[in-house]
């Protein structure tokens with residue numbers, strides 16, 4: 001397999017990297033670029049723990065080849081912090097105990113961002129629908145939904 | 161048992177910019193030489209699980225940007241390019257207004273993450289019987305425009321599926337677009353899906369109906385079923401039985417029973433038994449027709 005040189009902007013930083021064609025975006029981000037917030041759960045598009053936002057769209061990085069994303073912008077959960085300050089969604093998950101083991105949390109946070117960017121005041125049903133592609137093995141869904149609601153509340157009026 | 165393999169096999173990658181270039185590559189190819197993909201949500205999974213023969217090279221179609229379109233015209237109908245994502249179909253105001261069953265089917269496919277990558281064309285090319293886009297396309301009278309290096313042909317969607325995971329596409333052929341006829345007055349369509357959870361499940365049964373009703377008479381009806389036979393199917397006997405009849409519950413019930421008889425679900429399915437699926441076809445066809453009757 002011949003390596004292909006690709007350019008990405010990951011969390012605002014330009015990256016140039018040569019990668020084999022069969023490398024998934026998940027493994028490239030996690031193992032080559034060390035963004036460990038991108039997690040490998042099922043590796044088959046069921047659990048959402050590998051969520052990233054690719055050119056503004058929420059996707060499963062486990063089902064995408066890194067070379068497919070050449071020239072694109074990628075946001076991982078690491079890109080959501082502002083210096084030492086957590087993003088309001090991250091803070092809400094901490095405050096509301098929206099996690100147990102934490103394995104699903106980074107994916108949940110990106111799905112929540114994807115939801116709240118489009119719909120700042122979602123109903124409980126809309127939250128469930130937006131998180132349908134995210135599995136929590138610890139099944140702490142009630143706390144997760146409360147975290148999303150708290151995040152929406154704390155972001156009110158602060159978002160453009 | 162389902163084993164969740166995580167590692168990709170080896171292959172090379174090509175991303176041509178022109179449709180003709182892909183057709184040229186396919187024309188002179190040998191069986192495991194190439195495999196094309198659009199969203200890749202099915203292909204990447206199949207490659208990891210070694211469910212298909214690993215090709216020497218995967219061809220990414222996303223470079224052919226002219227195949228990413230939704231084109232609606234009141235007199236000529238709807239055209240959906242081969243690269244149009246499920247999310248774009250789910251969100252299209254024109255599809256929502258004129259072909260609502262298709263928008264509903266698109267929204268039923270897996271998760272938002274998958275909908276953002278997967279394409280409607282990929283959904284039918286994988287030819288899974290439970291594909292949520294298939295019953296709406298059957299009910300709405302879709303046609304599939306296919307091309308090879310030497311030209312194009314148009315196939316009715318009911319003739320497109322040839323078996324589980326199989327279509328009538330030749331190895332050198334690709335789908336270029338899906339077309340739907342122009343909207344007809346006094347018509348409407350609905351898709352209903354029966355599955356254990358609200359999202360992320362394959363359909364136990366999917367039913368889409370398009371009906372033209374005027375003065376409380378069924379003028380014209382098309383019914384599409386998913387997961388009710390080895391491939392998605394139409395139910396011509398039930399459709400014919402309804403045409404010309406009054407919109408009353410006895411006629412709807414009779415047609416639903418006929419549709420159930422036209423289903424031929426798999427005997428040993430671990431998701432839902434054959435007898436149950438027959439019964440649910442009847443229930444859902446009745447429910448959808450009743451909804452359309454208003």
Ligand code: FES
Nearest residue numbers: 041042043048062
């Ligand atoms: S690891 Fe990608 S969806 Fe589970």
Ligand code: FES
Nearest residue numbers: 100102136137138
């Ligand atoms: S907190 Fe453990 S998987 Fe969700």
